[in-house]
Amino acid sequence: MDLQLKNKTAFITGSTAGIGYATARTLANEGASIILNGRTAESVAKAVQKFQEEFPNSTVSGFATDFSKSNEVEELLSKLPEIDILINNVGIYSSGSFFKTADEDWYCQxxxxxxxxxxxxxxxxxxxxxxxxxxxxxxxxxxxxLVPVDMIPYSMTKAALHAVSRGLAQLTKSSGVTVNTIVPGSTLSEGAERFLENAAEKEGKTKAEVEEAFFTEVRTSSLLQRFAKVEEVANTITYLCSPLSAATNGSAIKVEGGSTGGIL
Ligand SMILES: NC(=O)c1ccc[n+]([C@@H]2O[C@H](COP(=O)([O-])OP(=O)(O)OC[C@H]3O[C@@H](n4cnc5c(N)ncnc54)[C@H](OP(=O)(O)O)[C@@H]3O)[C@@H](O)[C@H]2O)c1
Known part of the structure; x- marks a missing residue:
């Protein structure tokens, strides 16, 4: 299937690693030009170089912008070229007691x-x-x-995105623009890989044992019963970036291995 993404330019926030980088790869495979993003000039330069080595015929550039710093965001907004595809991927989380979470942590997320x-x-x-x-x-x-009790601030930010996304979709009525939300579940990004490695070391288990326990004891509602691969999330994002997905607008598309339940 030709996803008709040649001559489109995509800007993906938080894309030097994880789901963002995997999405850059699948979009580049379809011929899109890519703009990567991370917090520092070093990490962005490294990711751009790695990307160029992997896709020598692609057009790739990068912006170092830390989205926790409003002055850097202002600078980015003034410099961004014309964008056809915007993927608001950047996201951080913290895990801890609701009663001990400081206001600053809520605001930062x-x-x-x-x-x-x-x-x-x-x-x-x-x-x-x-x-x-x-x-x-x-x-x-x-x-x-799901709103895990140790991740209430993170869950709040993700719930908020659904309202923002749906609201923006309503502004696109009768145009060729679409705005959608993608809902990943536990996904094996570099961050998740580190989490598994640390937990394995701490608990004296293998990574596979920690992963199995996570799904049998914590994310019991998952039908997939394993971490999704970053490519499995990126493939769905890439389809939604395509002109072929024109009839999907204002939607939330799940790639969470069935963990959230329900028939919709
Ligand atoms: N992985 C999962 O299990 C999972 C599940 C559900 C939803 N999600 C969502 O999927 C998205 C991607 O997650 P991921 O796990 O792939 O992420 P990740 O591996 O933790 O992402 C790291 C990326 O985010 C960038 N980044 C971090 N803080 C940033 C900031 N303040 N400003 C700009 N860039 C920043 C990093 O850039 P540098 O290090 O180069 O600065 C790097 O490119 C997030 O929104 C996350 O909430 C993930």
Whole structure:
């Protein structure tokens, strides 16, 4: 299937690693030009170089912007070229007691997870509407509906994204622009891999044993009963970036291995 993404430019936030980098790879495979993002000039330069080695015929560049720093976001907004596809992927989380979580932690997760996409969309959506084509994707999480008790602030930010995304989709009525939300579940990004390795070391188990215990004891609702691969999430994101997905707008598409339940 040709996803018709040649000559499209995609900006993916938080894309030097994980789901973001995997999405850059699948989009580049379809011929899209890629703009990567991470917090530091070093990490972005490294990711751009790695990407160029992997896709020598692709067009790739990068922006070092830390979405917790509003001055850096302002600078990014003033420099971004024309974007056809915006993937609001950046997201951080912390795990801990609700009673011990400081206000700053709530605000920090909100700033990075929600306001990054709000600010970028405010700048980019009007341009997409004026040229009558564009794709905006928000990367949510199964936590938006599962709300693990140790991740209430993170879950709040992900639930908020659904409202922002749906609201923006309503602004695209009768245009060629779509805005959708993707809902991954536990996914084996570098971060998740580190979590498994640390837990294995701490508990004197293998990584496979920790993964199995996570699904039999914690994420029991998962039908997949394993971590999704970053590529499995990236493939769905890439389809939603395609002109072929024009009839999907204002939707939340699950790639969570069935963990959130329900028939919709
Ligand atoms: N992995 C999962 O199990 C899972 C499940 C559900 C939803 N999600 C969501 O999927 C998205 C991607 O998750 P992931 O696990 O792939 O992420 P990850 O591996 O933790 O992502 C790391 C990426 O985010 C960048 N980053 C971190 N903080 C940043 C900041 N303040 N400003 C700019 N970039 C920043 C890092 O860049 P540098 O290190 O280069 O600075 C790196 O490119 C997130 O929104 C996450 O909430 C993940």
């Amino acid at each position: 909100f700033e990075i997870n929600v306001m990054s996409g709000v600010r970028l969309s405010k700048r980019i959506l009007p341009k997409m509407l004026s040229k009558d084509w564009g794709r905006i994707l928000f990367v949510s999480s199964e936590c938006a509906t």
